Amino acid sequence: MMLLAGRRCYNVLNPLHSMIYFAPEAQAEFTALGLSRGAMSYFAGRAAAMGRIGPGAVVGTFYNYSPELVARHLPALWEIAAPEAVLAARLRAVAAAQQRTLGAELLASAELAEAAELALRAAGACTAPGRPLYAAHADQPVPEEPGAALWWAATLLREHRGDGHLAALLDAELDGLEALISHTATGKGFLPEAARATRGWSEQEWAAGEERLRGRGLLDAAGELTEAGEQLRQQIEDRTDRLAAAPYRALGEAGVARLTELAGKLTAASVANGAFPGGVFAAGVGRAKAKD
Template structure:
């Protein structure tokens, strides 16, 4: 009997649309409304609270360490103060309500309650069975949360686990490559796939001076050229980082198997494309501008 071999980039290709749909809730009006009802109104406080709530009422140091590319001073302005406004338990419940509402708005109730969504949830949860907690704090925290019974929320929960599992491994690869949080953002933006500097400044707490200093450091290492583009060495480093991230994140997709990964990717792409077409993301989010 011949065992099918998982293609090297199959896991990455599968996670991309899973992550895309997951990320829509950060930009949804439903999330802002739910957190505002708890008394959390600053956009950065909302972001820190919903993603860190699974960790419990942690301080700024833990959030800055696990989020990696946010300026510590920005985090400290909102954490741990946000936990005095709303408990992690209440934030998690509000997040679930927001996800439910935003998925129904972006995908439509027919899709949310479809057999395809239920199938996607089963496949994604199957993949998470091979995720590992050691060295992966954000994944481990979310893995301790109960799996929702509703298929679309179970799918979103599994997407969260797969996203944070890869993300935790990605931070290990960035550390090994010698890139700090802002340098990681600058080099990612230089690939044309990361956030624009405008969004980095608005959401991560960095200034133009911080950005320019990071660019200067990267030029000294020969990773960026005079125009801010990746050099050959810079492009190679980014490729190595993604390859190492793939290696560290391979287990869930090997566990699901090639056929399962192919089917989950197909379903996830359909959901993500529908959400994007419905205006889930700001038009100026991506790119180098």
């Protein structure tokens, strides 16, 4: 039961972090540093906590991006904007985006402060070994403002779960593209066109990935998951839940339920105020941006 409760909590909390990837405020901050819109800004914002890393580390920790796309921007982007400048810009963007999507009243509310405290307590139970992206972000100072602190805690919980998810994908013998295709086929994440475009894969590479999955009996001729494919994706999610369970166990049943309730209200307000664009996610999908 706690594994399922932890997943539910993550699903409503994660959008409070992942809105930053779609926020015009973030694009404004990053372009002001000289970074280009889109992939360069995304790589900079998410990778800056790891310092002046090269393309190999990003391919390894982000997993489902085309190595060619990554190499196009790294390490060159650090000559434009230092990691420290990117991290500061990202926090400014968070504050501005939260003002737009949550509003001053919610940001000053006791409920948001309580959600931040619970999320920080959960994040404090995460562990660093084997989780490089989480560990890099955990090394950053905790923001003082409750809204920023909630975003920061949601970031840690996202990257902690994500690092474990990559271990599950490796165990399932899915490479980055195959993981992306099979997750898209579940209908619970990005639309295929958005996934291919944002991750930098060509139509030919995507088609080749589909053929590899068909060869394993995981995808049918129409591009839908077979029964074996559905079972594998479920096994991956179950293993990810187990690897991500520690922070929710530490919070306890009542704490997880309360954080789920609070985060659900905050996410609903954020989505209603335009935190995410249309035409990107599958219809009816909650805004928990997928790692795959």
